[in-house]
Amino acid sequence: MPPITPELSAEIGKRLRETRDDVLAAVRERTDSDAPEIAPNTHTFENEDRPQAEMISHNEEHLADHETALLHEIDVALGKLESGGYGICVECGREIPEARLLATPTVQTCIECQQQIEREQERRNGPPPTI
Template structure:
């Protein structure tokens, strides 16, 4: 199995680092707060006196959901960067076959070949592919 070409390796590294920095900025915007203020992700941080309590709870729930998604994305990015550094990028975690470079460029966090991804989605009854 040939290793990734240098151009694909470099492009994946660039995209992953850029996505990581962008995601970290989003996480920090959600969790940082000025002194005396609650972070956006805090429970009921969107509730002001006289506000609709249900709407404030829904916004807080959405913030928690987004933070969970961002945490999962950071993990996927870190795994992909680790594989690039270790020389294991482009190998399907399920069957060990080569993942085409075009697929890796389209979704740098991908961990399986198309066939294995489809089998996994079918078994889990999800229609989702990898994020990013």
């Protein structure tokens, strides 16, 4: 039996494709100019505050990295959806609950495995800083 129903598969597929189209449209909008906003020194103009320009460029690079990672996650999820492996935790092989899949269609782990991953990361990196 497949891990998800055909109705859920159709809904998730629709959401993933719409999100992918939205991200690609945003990327195209930012990069369709003669000088993409992520190019070096794009935000440096005469008499401009250089640290501020560097910060803007850094933010643009970070956004581009995030969008690239998101597109990859969407493509992986779509591939699993088409091959029948969607909705199965990559860590333990159990089914991921429908509510979790609907909340985050690119998720690849069940809640228990994700919590374990986060505990291991915290052990390696130490606790998050308190503010």
